[in-house]
Amino acid sequence: MAYLELDRVAKQFGTQTVVDNFSLSVGKGEFISFLGPSGCGKTTTLQMIAGFLDPTRGAIRLEDKDLTAIHPAKRGLGIVFQSYALFPHMTAAENVAFGLEMRNVPRAELAERVRAALAMVGLAGYEDRHPRRMSGGQQQRVALARALVIKPSVLLLDEPLSNLDAKLREEMQIELRQIQRTIGTTTILVTHDQNEAMSLSDRIVVMSQGRIEQIGTPQETYEKPASAFVAQFLGKTNDFAASIDRTATPARLTAGSWSAPAPAGLNGPVTISIRPERIGFGDAGLSAKIITRIFQGNHWLFQCESECGPAIVIRQNDGNAQPTEGEAVHLAWRLEDMSVRARAVA
Amino acid sequence: MSAVAEERSTRAPWALTAPALMLFVGVLLIPLAMTVMLSFHDWGQYKGIEPVFILKNWHEIATDPYYAEMFWRTFRIAILTTLLTAVLGAPEAYILNRMSGRWKSLFLLIILGPLLISVVARTLGWALLFGGNNGLVNKLLMSLGMIRSPIPFMFTETGMVIALAHVMMPFMVLSVWAALQRLDPQIENAAMSLGATPATIIRRIIMPQIMPGVLSGAIIVFSLSASAFATPAIIGGRRLKVAATLAYDEFLNTLNWPLGAAVATLLLVALVLIVVGSNGLVERRYAEVFR
Numbered sequence: 188m189a190y191l192e193l194d195r196v197a198k199q200f201g202t203q204t205v206v207d208n209f210s211l212s213v214g215k216g217e218f219i220s221f222l223g224p225s226g227c228g229k230t231t232t233l234q235m236i237a238g239f240l241d242p243t244r245g246a247i248r249l250e251d252k253d254l255t256a257i258h259p260a261k262r263g264l265g266i267v268f269q270s271y272a273l274f275p276h277m278t279a280a281e282n283v284a285f286g287l288e289m290r291n292v293p294r295a296e297l298a299e300r301v302r303a304a305l306a307m308v309g310l311a312g313y314e315d316r317h318p319r320r321m322s323g324g325q326q327q328r329v330a331l332a333r334a335l336v337i338k339p340s341v342l343l344l345d346e347p348l349s350n351l352d353a354k355l356r357e358e359m360q361i362e363l364r365q366i367q368r369t370i371g372t373t374t375i376l377v378t379h380d381q382n383e384a385m386s387l388s389d390r391i392v393v394m395s396q397g398r399i400e401q402i403g404t405p406q407e408t409y410e411k412p413a414s415a416f417v418a419q420f421l422g423k424t425n426d427f428a429a430s431i432d433r434t435a436t437p438a439r440l441t442a443g444s445w446s447a448p449a450p451a452g453l454n455g456p457v458t459i460s461i462r463p464e465r466i467g468f469g470d471a472g473l474s475a476k477i478i479t480r481i482f483q484g485n486h487w488l489f490q491c492e493s494e495c496g497p498a499i500v501i502r503q504n505d506g507n508a509q510p511t512e513g514e515a516v517h518l519a520w521r522l523e524d525m526s527v528r529a530r531a532v533a
Numbered sequence: 534m535s536a537v538a539e540e541r542s543t544r545a546p547w548a549l550t551a552p553a554l555m556l557f558v559g560v561l562l563i564p565l566a567m568t569v570m571l572s573f574h575d576w577g578q579y580k581g582i583e584p585v586f587i588l589k590n591w592h593e594i595a596t597d598p599y600y601a602e603m604f605w606r607t608f609r610i611a612i613l614t615t616l617l618t619a620v621l622g623a624p625e626a627y628i629l630n631r632m633s634g635r636w637k638s639l640f641l642l643i644i645l646g647p648l649l650i651s652v653v654a655r656t657l658g659w660a661l662l663f664g665g666n667n668g669l670v671n672k673l674l675m676s677l678g679m680i681r682s683p684i685p686f687m688f689t690e691t692g693m694v695i696a697l698a699h700v701m702m703p704f705m706v707l708s709v710w711a712a713l714q715r716l717d718p719q720i721e722n723a724a725m726s727l728g729a730t731p732a733t734i735i736r737r738i739i740m741p742q743i744m745p746g747v748l749s750g751a752i753i754v755f756s757l758s759a760s761a762f763a764t765p766a767i768i769g770g771r772r773l774k775v776a777a778t779l780a781y782d783e784f785l786n787t788l789n790w791p792l793g794a795a796v797a798t799l800l801l802v803a804l805v806l807i808v809v810g811s812n813g814l815v816e817r818r819y820a821e822v823f824r
Contacts, residue, residue: 270718285729289727
């Protein structure tokens, strides 16, 4: 059953359409990520849910109630901003207490909930610190505690980790996921970081130019990208120009010297894409030459020049001997690791 | 070798700042010291200034209630002007800050525009509008029968406060504006999402953060108003003197320079104490916001 539902939501600024035909239903307790490059409309969508922007068209419903008719101050959503937007003149505890004060929570209960919220984000003992005396990661935690202490129906996170350094970001990702699992708050995360979206979310909404490209689990969007954009945006991928010849029996799919039985449906010029870690070096297949070989600890990265253009291959550092630079190789992959889509010919 | 280089490097800053330093000493410190010295000299109608060291002028200022009245009026006017600019200027800056691009720059220009016009011209404008029976506004209201006698503006403290507030407004608006620029652009949304009403957002989130701006604006406005000369001279004239016009009169009309010097010195010392004191207070109180 849909808990939060966005029904054909659109937003226009003047003549410019920033979000178009955005439909999504979010289940209770689900963790959803809006993923896309900057300017794809993901933050605009989040702001429409928060109520800072009104949708031009479409409806947003929370438990079947029209959310757009409710003033943002009454929506009861928890929001963590990219800049954290903490109140600099208040201590950490006062920041967290603010939302409860607005709800006229009795003082004893308020103190207890503030203490519990700060403890949950690992900031017990920091109650009397002012935000400017805290590190970026600590400020981030205060912002999270401030959003969660009001027991929001939905938690909205607007690129919350993008101001943190890589190591801290990874720690916060794990922590964020654990907190979300523990308290079970329905969460929407806006991010341009595909790793963040994949490691945190139950489902990812991949967006581009104001449109949804694909909605699916991290695995689905990675393994079965619905469009070239999704394939390119979520991790690295190899695109090879290929063609399907239906005159032969059985029909063949050919890319250079690599060939396989054609899948049903398509005909003529197609693009096949394969993830770099799904390509192996075999005795037969697409002919290629290794240009550079980069050692990256747990894996090797090969940049190859193949018959069908440049290709990257990632191989686990499993102790087996690996081809060297300049070596001629054949690239091979399993048919189920490949996705095929029609290619427009100029 | 290195000692020479070191000596040169310590001498270089002095050499480089010497011209400005000499100017500063020559046109500010020396005259100031001479003014302070002058305040201890004697003066008589027929003997003129006598370079002796006596406390006569200071004694006169301290005991004659005429001077106390003068100084109280000066600071009363300065305080009221400061309050008026704060009450009007802070909301003005906030509204200005919320305007969109083109309107913002237009209104900023309107607010800063008066700074391009001489204080004398601006004050005379008030005199033209409200000056006695011939003042434009007074004439209009009287001919409409809305008032019987001219609105008392000239030679009143109220008039002085209004005219001074008009002159000082840009300093307050700019100061609050600077504080508003430091605000997180999402901070109001953050407060709103937590359930705060617009009034609460202003009172609990915006006000405390722009308070340092209001207070530093207040220090500027206060010190400029307390030492203002042109506006009190035009609106108050001889009838309603403040410290600055009093010192001027002692110097140029009574020709009692030592007494004028004592008044000027007292005004300077009082202002320095008030400004330094309140500045320290503001910085301590708002240490968290300033950093």
